[in-house]
Protein backbone atom coordinates (compact mmCIF):
# COMPACT_ATOMS: atom_id res chain seq x y z
CA UNK A 1 0.00 0.00 0.00
CA UNK A 2 1.34 3.43 -0.90
CA UNK A 3 0.19 6.08 1.55
CA UNK A 4 -1.74 8.89 -0.09
CA UNK A 5 -1.20 12.44 1.11
CA UNK A 6 -3.39 15.48 1.71
CA UNK A 7 -2.57 19.10 2.49
CA UNK A 8 -3.51 20.74 5.76
CA UNK A 9 -5.03 23.87 4.30
CA UNK A 10 -3.44 26.15 1.76
CA UNK A 11 -0.71 27.16 4.22
CA UNK A 12 -0.13 23.96 6.19
CA UNK A 13 2.04 20.88 5.62
CA UNK A 14 1.41 17.84 3.45
CA UNK A 15 0.43 14.89 5.64
CA UNK A 16 -0.64 11.27 5.21
CA UNK A 17 -4.32 10.89 4.27
CA UNK A 18 -4.90 9.23 7.65
CA UNK A 19 -3.39 10.55 10.88
CA UNK A 20 -2.90 8.58 14.09
CA UNK A 21 -4.72 10.01 17.10
CA UNK A 22 -2.86 8.90 20.23
CA UNK A 23 -5.34 9.95 22.94
CA UNK A 24 -6.67 6.45 23.62
CA UNK A 25 -3.11 5.35 24.46
CA UNK A 26 -3.26 7.48 27.62
CA UNK A 27 -6.34 6.24 29.34
CA UNK A 28 -9.33 8.03 27.84
CA UNK A 29 -10.83 4.71 26.71
CA UNK A 30 -9.83 2.44 29.58
CA UNK A 31 -6.71 0.38 30.13
CA UNK A 32 -3.74 0.71 27.82
CA UNK A 33 -0.59 -1.24 27.05
CA UNK A 34 2.54 0.89 26.73
CA UNK A 35 4.56 -1.57 24.62
CA UNK A 36 1.63 -2.14 22.24
CA UNK A 37 1.00 1.62 22.03
CA UNK A 38 4.60 2.24 20.97
CA UNK A 39 4.50 -0.69 18.55
CA UNK A 40 1.31 0.82 17.07
CA UNK A 41 2.96 4.21 16.56
CA UNK A 42 5.98 2.50 14.94
CA UNK A 43 3.71 0.42 12.67
CA UNK A 44 1.82 3.57 11.66
CA UNK A 45 5.04 5.38 10.77
CA UNK A 46 6.22 2.34 8.79
CA UNK A 47 2.94 2.33 6.87
CA UNK A 48 3.54 5.95 5.87
CA UNK A 49 1.43 7.74 8.48
CA UNK A 50 3.17 11.05 9.09
CA UNK A 51 0.67 12.86 11.35
CA UNK A 52 0.53 12.04 15.08
CA UNK A 53 -2.09 13.87 17.11
CA UNK A 54 -1.90 14.47 20.84
CA UNK A 55 -2.87 16.88 23.63
CA UNK A 56 -0.69 17.93 26.55
CA UNK A 57 -3.61 16.98 28.84
CA UNK A 58 -3.95 13.39 27.53
CA UNK A 59 -2.78 11.68 30.70
CA UNK A 60 -1.34 15.10 31.69
CA UNK A 61 1.94 14.61 29.83
CA UNK A 62 1.72 10.82 29.57
CA UNK A 63 0.77 10.90 25.89
CA UNK A 64 3.53 13.33 24.89
CA UNK A 65 6.14 11.27 26.76
CA UNK A 66 4.85 8.14 25.03
CA UNK A 67 5.12 9.78 21.60
CA UNK A 68 8.58 11.06 22.49
CA UNK A 69 9.73 7.53 23.33
CA UNK A 70 8.14 6.13 20.17
CA UNK A 71 9.88 8.73 18.02
CA UNK A 72 13.23 8.26 19.79
CA UNK A 73 13.11 4.51 19.18
CA UNK A 74 11.86 4.70 15.57
CA UNK A 75 14.23 4.50 12.59
CA UNK A 76 15.64 7.98 11.86
CA UNK A 77 14.02 8.23 8.41
CA UNK A 78 10.57 7.62 9.86
CA UNK A 79 11.15 9.96 12.79
CA UNK A 80 12.15 12.77 10.42
CA UNK A 81 8.90 12.42 8.44
CA UNK A 82 6.69 12.51 11.52
CA UNK A 83 4.68 15.64 12.28
CA UNK A 84 3.24 16.09 15.75
CA UNK A 85 0.04 18.05 16.32
CA UNK A 86 -0.49 19.17 19.92
CA UNK A 87 -3.56 20.58 21.68
CA UNK A 88 -3.23 22.66 24.82
CA UNK A 89 -5.34 24.61 27.29
CA UNK A 90 -7.36 21.98 29.16
CA UNK A 91 -6.82 22.03 32.91
CA UNK A 92 -7.24 18.90 35.04
CA UNK A 93 -6.60 17.86 38.63
CA UNK A 94 -4.62 14.76 39.72
CA UNK A 95 -7.83 12.71 39.71
CA UNK A 96 -8.40 13.57 36.06
CA UNK A 97 -11.32 15.99 36.68
CA UNK A 98 -11.70 18.72 34.04
CA UNK A 99 -11.23 22.19 35.56
CA UNK A 100 -11.62 24.48 32.56
CA UNK A 101 -9.38 26.05 29.93
CA UNK A 102 -6.57 28.57 29.96
CA UNK A 103 -5.53 30.03 26.60
CA UNK A 104 -4.18 33.39 27.74
CA UNK A 105 -0.97 34.36 25.88
CA UNK A 106 1.32 33.67 28.87
CA UNK A 107 -0.33 30.28 29.37
CA UNK A 108 0.01 29.44 25.65
CA UNK A 109 3.76 30.01 25.82
CA UNK A 110 4.09 28.10 29.09
CA UNK A 111 2.11 25.09 27.81
CA UNK A 112 4.28 25.08 24.66
CA UNK A 113 7.49 25.14 26.69
CA UNK A 114 6.38 22.07 28.68
CA UNK A 115 5.33 20.27 25.48
CA UNK A 116 8.67 20.91 23.76
CA UNK A 117 10.42 19.42 26.80
CA UNK A 118 8.20 16.37 27.07
CA UNK A 119 8.24 15.65 23.35
CA UNK A 120 12.01 16.21 23.21
CA UNK A 121 11.75 18.30 20.04
CA UNK A 122 12.82 21.81 19.07
CA UNK A 123 9.48 22.67 17.45
CA UNK A 124 5.84 21.57 17.43
CA UNK A 125 4.46 21.00 13.94
CA UNK A 126 0.84 22.04 14.54
CA UNK A 127 -0.22 23.75 17.76
CA UNK A 128 -3.83 24.47 18.74
CA UNK A 129 -6.06 25.41 21.68
CA UNK A 130 -8.22 22.38 22.54
CA UNK A 131 -11.23 24.64 23.10
CA UNK A 132 -12.00 28.33 22.87
CA UNK A 133 -11.19 29.89 26.26
CA UNK A 134 -14.38 31.92 26.86
CA UNK A 135 -12.37 34.51 28.83
CA UNK A 136 -9.82 35.18 26.08
CA UNK A 137 -10.41 36.67 22.61
CA UNK A 138 -9.23 34.15 19.99
CA UNK A 139 -7.00 36.88 18.51
CA UNK A 140 -4.92 36.86 21.70
CA UNK A 141 -4.56 33.08 21.78
CA UNK A 142 -3.72 32.79 18.08
CA UNK A 143 -1.50 35.87 18.32
CA UNK A 144 0.57 34.14 21.02
CA UNK A 145 0.96 31.02 18.87
CA UNK A 146 1.95 33.26 15.94
CA UNK A 147 4.76 34.66 18.09
CA UNK A 148 5.92 31.07 18.71
CA UNK A 149 5.81 30.50 14.94
CA UNK A 150 7.98 33.58 14.38
CA UNK A 151 10.53 32.23 16.85
CA UNK A 152 10.53 28.78 15.22
CA UNK A 153 9.03 26.88 18.16
CA UNK A 154 5.81 26.15 16.26
CA UNK A 155 5.41 25.55 12.51
CA UNK A 156 1.65 25.80 11.94
CA UNK A 157 -1.47 26.94 13.79
CA UNK A 158 -4.61 24.86 14.16
CA UNK A 159 -7.98 25.22 15.88
CA UNK A 160 -10.25 22.74 17.62
CA UNK A 161 -14.04 22.61 18.02
CA UNK A 162 -14.71 26.26 17.19
CA UNK A 163 -17.48 27.73 15.08
CA UNK A 164 -17.63 30.00 12.01
CA UNK A 165 -17.15 33.35 13.73
CA UNK A 166 -14.13 32.20 15.74
CA UNK A 167 -12.65 30.55 12.64
CA UNK A 168 -12.93 33.83 10.70
CA UNK A 169 -11.41 35.88 13.52
CA UNK A 170 -8.55 33.41 13.95
CA UNK A 171 -7.82 33.33 10.21
CA UNK A 172 -7.77 37.14 10.14
CA UNK A 173 -5.05 37.04 12.82
CA UNK A 174 -2.67 34.43 11.35
CA UNK A 175 -2.65 31.61 8.77
CA UNK A 176 -4.63 28.59 10.04
CA UNK A 177 -3.80 25.11 8.71
CA UNK A 178 -6.68 23.03 10.03
CA UNK A 179 -9.65 22.78 12.32
CA UNK A 180 -9.88 19.64 14.41
CA UNK A 181 -13.50 18.65 14.90
CA UNK A 182 -15.63 15.57 15.42
CA UNK A 183 -16.97 14.40 12.08
CA UNK A 184 -18.40 11.02 11.19
CA UNK A 185 -21.43 9.31 9.71
CA UNK A 186 -23.25 10.05 12.97
CA UNK A 187 -21.71 13.50 13.71
CA UNK A 188 -22.44 15.59 10.64
CA UNK A 189 -22.96 18.96 12.31
CA UNK A 190 -19.91 20.61 10.66
CA UNK A 191 -21.56 20.23 7.22
CA UNK A 192 -24.10 22.97 7.98
CA UNK A 193 -21.97 26.07 8.52
CA UNK A 194 -18.43 25.10 9.46
CA UNK A 195 -17.21 23.22 6.38
CA UNK A 196 -18.35 25.98 3.97
CA UNK A 197 -16.40 28.61 5.95
CA UNK A 198 -13.31 26.41 6.12
CA UNK A 199 -13.45 25.82 2.37
CA UNK A 200 -13.86 29.51 1.68
CA UNK A 201 -10.76 30.25 3.80
CA UNK A 202 -8.59 27.32 2.60
CA UNK A 203 -8.48 25.57 5.98
CA UNK A 204 -8.56 21.76 6.22
CA UNK A 205 -10.19 19.46 8.76
CA UNK A 206 -8.48 16.87 10.89
CA UNK A 207 -11.55 14.80 11.72
CA UNK A 208 -11.75 12.96 15.01
CA UNK A 209 -14.29 10.47 16.33
CA UNK A 210 -14.57 9.08 12.81
CA UNK A 211 -15.63 5.81 14.47
CA UNK A 212 -17.55 7.78 17.11
CA UNK A 213 -15.07 6.56 19.73
CA UNK A 214 -15.60 2.95 18.72
CA UNK A 215 -19.41 3.15 18.64
CA UNK A 216 -19.60 2.70 14.87
CA UNK A 217 -16.48 0.52 14.57
CA UNK A 218 -18.47 -2.70 14.36
CA UNK A 219 -16.55 -4.08 17.36
CA UNK A 220 -18.59 -2.55 20.17
CA UNK A 221 -21.35 -4.59 21.76
CA UNK A 222 -24.08 -3.45 24.15
CA UNK A 223 -22.82 -5.83 26.84
CA UNK A 224 -19.30 -4.40 26.99
CA UNK A 225 -18.61 -2.94 30.42
CA UNK A 226 -16.78 0.38 30.56
CA UNK A 227 -14.57 1.55 33.44
CA UNK A 228 -15.78 4.66 35.31
CA UNK A 229 -12.91 6.77 33.92
CA UNK A 230 -13.64 5.68 30.32
CA UNK A 231 -15.09 8.69 28.44
CA UNK A 232 -17.72 6.42 26.94
CA UNK A 233 -19.13 5.50 30.36
CA UNK A 234 -20.52 9.08 30.50
CA UNK A 235 -21.15 9.77 26.82
CA UNK A 236 -24.89 10.07 26.00
CA UNK A 237 -24.51 7.99 22.85
CA UNK A 238 -23.30 4.98 24.84
CA UNK A 239 -26.16 4.92 27.35
CA UNK A 240 -29.16 2.56 27.52
CA UNK A 241 -31.70 3.06 24.76
CA UNK A 242 -29.44 5.47 22.90
CA UNK A 243 -26.80 2.75 22.64
CA UNK A 244 -29.36 0.16 21.50
CA UNK A 245 -30.60 2.52 18.79
CA UNK A 246 -27.11 3.51 17.65
CA UNK A 247 -26.05 -0.11 17.37
CA UNK A 248 -28.97 -0.76 14.99
CA UNK A 249 -27.37 1.82 12.68
CA UNK A 250 -24.13 -0.13 12.89
CA UNK A 251 -25.91 -3.35 11.90
CA UNK A 252 -27.39 -1.59 8.86
CA UNK A 253 -23.88 -0.48 7.96
CA UNK A 254 -22.55 -4.00 8.50
CA UNK A 255 -24.80 -5.32 5.70
CA UNK A 256 -23.21 -2.89 3.24
CA UNK A 257 -19.72 -3.69 4.53
CA UNK A 258 -20.30 -7.43 4.12
CA UNK A 259 -21.55 -6.97 0.56
CA UNK A 260 -18.33 -5.11 -0.25
CA UNK A 261 -16.12 -7.60 1.60
CA UNK A 262 -14.82 -4.94 4.00
CA UNK A 263 -15.39 -4.13 7.67
CA UNK A 264 -17.76 -1.63 9.29
CA UNK A 265 -14.85 0.50 10.53
CA UNK A 266 -13.38 0.62 7.03
CA UNK A 267 -16.69 1.84 5.56
CA UNK A 268 -16.97 4.53 8.25
CA UNK A 269 -13.42 5.78 7.66
CA UNK A 270 -13.72 5.54 3.86
CA UNK A 271 -16.92 7.59 4.04
CA UNK A 272 -15.09 10.48 5.76
CA UNK A 273 -12.23 10.19 3.24
CA UNK A 274 -14.82 10.44 0.45
CA UNK A 275 -16.17 13.77 1.72
CA UNK A 276 -13.28 15.82 0.32
CA UNK A 277 -9.51 16.00 -0.03
CA UNK A 278 -9.49 18.67 2.65
CA UNK A 279 -10.42 16.11 5.33
CA UNK A 280 -7.82 14.03 7.17
CA UNK A 281 -9.35 11.40 9.48
CA UNK A 282 -7.48 10.87 12.75
CA UNK A 283 -7.62 7.19 13.57
CA UNK A 284 -7.75 6.35 17.26
CA UNK A 285 -6.14 2.91 16.97
CA UNK A 286 -4.40 1.66 20.12
CA UNK A 287 -3.22 -1.68 18.76
CA UNK A 288 -1.52 -2.82 15.57
CA UNK A 289 -4.55 -4.97 14.78
CA UNK A 290 -6.95 -2.00 14.84
CA UNK A 291 -4.41 0.13 12.95
CA UNK A 292 -4.19 -2.44 10.14
CA UNK A 293 -7.95 -2.46 9.85
CA UNK A 294 -8.11 1.34 9.76
CA UNK A 295 -5.37 1.59 7.12
CA UNK A 296 -7.38 -0.85 4.98
CA UNK A 297 -9.95 1.94 4.55
CA UNK A 298 -7.54 3.63 2.16
CA UNK A 299 -8.20 0.82 -0.32
CA UNK A 300 -11.99 1.08 -0.05
CA UNK A 301 -13.66 3.01 -2.86
CA UNK A 302 -17.23 4.07 -2.33
CA UNK A 303 -19.03 4.72 -5.62
CA UNK A 304 -22.26 6.71 -5.93
CA UNK A 305 -24.41 3.63 -5.29
CA UNK A 306 -22.36 2.72 -2.19
CA UNK A 307 -22.62 6.26 -0.85
CA UNK A 308 -26.39 6.27 -1.39
CA UNK A 309 -26.68 2.93 0.43
CA UNK A 310 -24.59 4.27 3.34
CA UNK A 311 -26.74 7.43 3.58
CA UNK A 312 -29.82 5.23 3.55
CA UNK A 313 -28.48 3.01 6.32
CA UNK A 314 -27.29 5.93 8.47
CA UNK A 315 -29.18 9.12 7.57
CA UNK A 316 -27.73 12.43 8.83
CA UNK A 317 -28.91 13.11 12.39
CA UNK A 318 -29.82 9.43 12.87
CA UNK A 319 -27.78 9.07 16.07
CA UNK A 320 -29.49 9.06 19.46
CA UNK A 321 -27.78 11.18 22.10
CA UNK A 322 -25.43 14.14 21.92
CA UNK A 323 -21.75 13.62 21.27
CA UNK A 324 -20.64 14.94 24.70
CA UNK A 325 -22.24 15.12 28.16
CA UNK A 326 -24.14 18.41 28.70
CA UNK A 327 -21.43 20.25 30.66
CA UNK A 328 -18.86 19.43 27.96
CA UNK A 329 -21.25 20.38 25.13
CA UNK A 330 -21.38 23.83 26.76
CA UNK A 331 -17.63 24.22 26.13
CA UNK A 332 -18.01 23.71 22.37
CA UNK A 333 -17.91 26.99 20.46
CA UNK A 334 -18.62 24.80 17.38
CA UNK A 335 -22.10 23.99 18.72
CA UNK A 336 -23.23 27.59 19.24
Ligand SMILES: NC(=O)c1ccc[n+]([C@@H]2O[C@H](COP(=O)([O-])OP(=O)(O)OC[C@H]3O[C@@H](n4cnc5c(N)ncnc54)[C@H](OP(=O)(O)O)[C@@H]3O)[C@@H](O)[C@H]2O)c1
Nearest residue numbers: 021022023053208209210211212213214217284285290293
Ligand atom coordinates in the same frame (compact mmCIF):
# COMPACT_ATOMS: atom_id res chain seq x y z
N1 LIG B 1 -9.96 18.03 19.25
C1 LIG B 1 -10.68 17.32 20.08
O1 LIG B 1 -11.52 17.84 20.82
C2 LIG B 1 -10.51 15.83 20.11
C3 LIG B 1 -11.39 15.04 20.86
C4 LIG B 1 -11.22 13.66 20.85
C5 LIG B 1 -10.19 13.09 20.11
N2 LIG B 1 -9.32 13.88 19.41
C6 LIG B 1 -8.20 13.28 18.65
O2 LIG B 1 -8.71 12.42 17.65
C7 LIG B 1 -8.15 11.12 17.80
C8 LIG B 1 -9.15 10.08 17.37
O3 LIG B 1 -10.32 10.19 18.17
P1 LIG B 1 -10.99 8.93 18.77
O4 LIG B 1 -9.96 8.12 19.44
O5 LIG B 1 -12.19 9.33 19.52
O6 LIG B 1 -11.44 8.23 17.43
P2 LIG B 1 -12.19 6.98 16.96
O7 LIG B 1 -11.32 6.42 15.88
O8 LIG B 1 -13.58 7.38 16.63
O9 LIG B 1 -12.32 5.96 18.17
C9 LIG B 1 -11.24 5.22 18.59
C10 LIG B 1 -11.70 3.98 19.29
O10 LIG B 1 -12.43 3.15 18.37
C11 LIG B 1 -12.15 1.78 18.61
N3 LIG B 1 -11.84 1.08 17.33
C12 LIG B 1 -12.42 -0.05 16.90
N4 LIG B 1 -11.91 -0.41 15.71
C13 LIG B 1 -10.98 0.48 15.38
C14 LIG B 1 -10.11 0.62 14.30
N5 LIG B 1 -10.08 -0.25 13.27
N6 LIG B 1 -9.27 1.65 14.28
C15 LIG B 1 -9.26 2.56 15.28
N7 LIG B 1 -10.07 2.47 16.37
C16 LIG B 1 -10.93 1.43 16.42
C17 LIG B 1 -10.97 1.76 19.53
O11 LIG B 1 -11.39 1.29 20.79
P3 LIG B 1 -10.90 -0.10 21.28
O12 LIG B 1 -9.41 -0.03 21.22
O13 LIG B 1 -11.45 -0.18 22.65
O14 LIG B 1 -11.51 -1.09 20.30
C18 LIG B 1 -10.51 3.17 19.72
O15 LIG B 1 -10.14 3.45 21.04
C19 LIG B 1 -7.76 11.04 19.27
O16 LIG B 1 -6.75 10.07 19.49
C20 LIG B 1 -7.28 12.44 19.52
O17 LIG B 1 -5.94 12.58 19.06
C21 LIG B 1 -9.49 15.23 19.40
